[in-house]
Amino acid sequence: MADVIANVEVKAPPAGLEREPLVLNQRSLGWISDAIAGVAEGKTPRWWWIAFIPSVIAMTVMTVMIVYLLSTGVGVWGPGHPVMWGWAIINFVWWIGIGHAGTLISAILFLLRQRWRTSINRAAEAMTIFAVMCAGIFPLIHIGRIWLGWWLFPLPNQNSIWPQFRSPLMWDVFAVSTYFTVSLLFWYMGLIPDLAVMRDRAKTKIRKFAYGLFSLGWTGSNRHWSNYEKAYLILAGLSTPLVLSVHSIVSMDFSVSQLPGWHTTIFPPYFVAGAVFSGFGMVLSLLIPLRTILKLEDIITVRHVELMCKVVLATGSIVGYAYAMEFFIAWYSGNPYERYAFINRAMGPYAWGYWVMIGCNVIVPQCFWFKSIRSNMLIVFILSIFVNIGMWFERFVIVVISLHRDFLPANWGYFKPTWVDITTYMGTFGLFFTLFLLFIRFMPIIAITEVKGVTPQADPHHPLGGAKPGGHH
Amino acid sequence: MxxxxxxxxxxxxxxxxxxxxxxxxxxxxxxxxxxxxxxxxxxxxxxxxxxxKNSKVGYIAFAGGVTGYTSGMLMIWWMNAVDYPIMIGGKPMFSPFGAFPPCYELTILLGAFGSLFGMLFLNRLPRLxxxxxxxxxxxxxxxxxxxxxxxxxxxxxxxxxxxxxxxxxxxxxxxxxxx
Structure with missing residues (x-):
């Protein structure tokens, strides 16, 4: 049988069914290693220092601000009656929302067999971990008496009282700490084979030792791969409900209370959609410049960016729907306080914040209906920044606007942040970018083994993978 | 030779x-x-x-998940209903519904430990x-x-x-x- 079709070329699929390859220009397996691992090798480029030094300065500013807060008291921040939750909670929810893209990309897109995820999952997971670290700072410092932070953990306090598990704030502690830990495990597990790649390429003694240590003696044995792939699948399966639960539980911090504007059942799905929306916005903001600077355009292709834009469009539309539904329910509930809270959002003293949110979160993503916009990297980059701004304002709207006018006009106020609020928040960018730049410098920023695995030459049933035409494999 | x-x-x-x-x-x-x-x-x-044959790592992850869920439920029940019960808003001292979110997270946490460390154990890693x-x-x-x-x-x-x-x-x- 084989000799009949031995000379037959493998026909390309019809034009309509052809898919753009995940790695462009038919790059070889070795090229993929060289291109990705090469980023973390050789002399440190100048652009890296230009980005790193301001990041470290900003991180230092953040540290100084935290010391100032702790040594003086939470009065250095803006919150006060009636707005008792201010930027700390906004920033916490914003950063943790950003952290949702990483695990979504690595877990949910893995289960859905979206193979394009391989080019972006590593950087997105790193972004997740660093964003959750930035988020974690705020609940800890906003309690004011930071030395009592251990009351959050299931430990008896000095009166032998245990924490109260009927409170959603306790659920939040478990959700966020689990999310951080599992994201870290998932990220590290994906890194093990890639660290082995770095180890095998290492030239200096320190690199050989460090990569050797952290790659745990990985050899690429197929008996190991067999367990590894199963474990990766299970981790993806576990992380999928985790992603959906974390921001749901964060939203319960609000929705379990009885404040108009917070007490709504739409919050969990709406928060999850918003989190994915902002997370993809941040992934786009980070990877669009990186793919150009690091010359990885063949791996993070225009198609990948386009697909991410489509996710932004979908989740942005869900968020827009949720905004509309909140208004509808406020009217339909017949509750005058609920109605007032929403009319006040759109037309009260903070209307500017509300309309910034609508502009950035509902209108801007609608641009991604157009292919010409999705495939223009500069425009996508700019729009992705708007997404990040819009999502910060969403949390501002939820936290501040809902609080600033209580049931009685005697309890009305206008919240303003202090310079400490602003510099602490700006400083968290320093922490985030310091960690992210260190990651770029020392780790494979794209999953080398996974990208190799989705190329045609990795497929033993494909002619490029060595398959003989007509053979049984 | x-x-x-x-x-x-x-x-x-x-x-x-x-x-x-x-x-x-x-x-x-x-x-x-x-x-x-x-x-x-x-x-x-x-x-x-x-x-x-099919990898056995799933059993280890499953055991981790079950451990996480049951230990979470037992922990919350014991802390809030046995060791130091406090009446809040007339709610029951222990309800599996209120305790569910932390237990759900613990299921995932220990399941994830089970899959990563189970994989390393089955592969006899780390190996220096x-x-x-x-x-x-x-x-x-x-x-x-x-x-x-x-x-x-x-x-x-x-x-x-x-x-x-x-x-x-x-x-x-x-x-x-x-x-």
Whole structure:
């Protein structure tokens, strides 16, 4: 049988069914290693220092601000009656929302067999971990008496009282700490084979030792791969409900209370959609410049960016729907306080914040209906920044606007942040970018083994993978 | 030369995943036990070609998940209903619904520990030393080459016969790996 079709070329699929390859220009397996691992090798480029030094300065500013807060008291921040939750909670929810893209990309897109995820999952997971670290700072410092932070953990306090598990704030502690830990495990597990790649390429003694240590003696044995792939699948399966639960539980911090504007059942799905929306916005903001600077355009292709834009469009539309539904329910509930809270959002003293949110979160993503916009990297980059701004304002709207006018006009106020609020928040960018730049410098920023695995030459049933035409494999 | 205690096995190099997979099928059919294929990425179909059974890591992850859920429920019940009960808003001292979110998270947490550490345990990792990692060409196993290694510890191993078998599979480069 084989000799009949031995000379037959493998026909390309019809034009309509052809898919753009995940790695462009038919790059070889070795090229993929060289291109990705090469980023973390050789002399440190100048652009890296230009980005790193301001990041470290900003991180230092953040540290100084935290010391100032702790040594003086939470009065250095803006919150006060009636707005008792201010930027700390906004920033916490914003950063943790950003952290949702990483695990979504690595877990949910893995289960859905979206193979394009391989080019972006590593950087997105790193972004997740660093964003959750930035988020974690705020609940800890906003309690004011930071030395009592251990009351959050299931430990008896000095009166032998245990924490109260009927409170959603306790659920939040478990959700966020689990999310951080599992994201870290998932990220590290994906890194093990890639660290082995770095180890095998290492030239200096320190690199050989460090990569050797952290790659745990990985050899690429197929008996190991067999367990590894199963474990990766299970981790993806576990992380999928985790992603959906974390921001749901964060939203319960609000929705379990009885404040108009917070007490709504739409919050969990709406928060999850918003989190994915902002997370993809941040992934786009980070990877669009990186793919150009690091010359990885063949791996993070225009198609990948386009697909991410489509996710932004979908989740942005869900968020827009949720905004509309909140208004509808406020009217339909017949509750005058609920109605007032929403009319006040759109037309009260903070209307500017509300309309910034609508502009950035509902209108801007609608641009991604157009292919010409999705495939223009500069425009996508700019729009992705708007997404990040819009999502910060969403949390501002939820936290501040809902609080600033209580049931009685005697309890009305206008919240303003202090310079400490602003510099602490700006400083968290320093922490985030310091960690992210260190990651770029020392780790494979794209999953080398996974990208190799989705190329045609990795497929033993494909002619490029060595398959003989007509053979049984 | 018979298998000296100093040699670990024979290593055969292949250029494509298909070649390595066909070779693996033949090694499997020849009845070898202590052998392995080393690839830069997981090659689909290689498990069947090697005759590897389904991984057991799922059981470990499941055990982790069950432990997480039950210990979470027991912890919350004991803390809030037994050791120091506090009446809040007339709510029951313990309700599985209120306790569910932390237990759900603990299920995932311990399940994730089970899958990562279970994988490492089944693979006998971390391992600080491996004879193959010293081998000159083996670094290519993480780059773009595919290797089959048959260990001297295998009862069917014979320096000449095994080498002939590997040669017949089309490997261009066969070497002895030192222990």
């Amino acid at each position: 018979a298998a000296t205690p100093k040699s670990y096995g024979l290593i055969a190099e292949f250029l494509t995943p298909a070649d390595a997979m066909h070779a693996a099928e033949k090694v499997r059919d020849a009845g070898f036990r202590k052998w392995d294929v080393f690839t830069p990425f997981p090659v689909h179909g290689m498990d069947q070609a090697m005759g590897i 030393h491996h004879p193959l990692l010293k081998h000159r060409r083996f670094a290519l196993a993480s780059h773009d080459r595919f290797f089959i290694v048959i260990e001297t510890a295998d009862p069917k191993y014979s320096e000449t016969e095994t080498r002939k078998l590997l040669e017949s599979m089309g490997s261009k480069n066969i070497e002895v790996v030192e222990e």
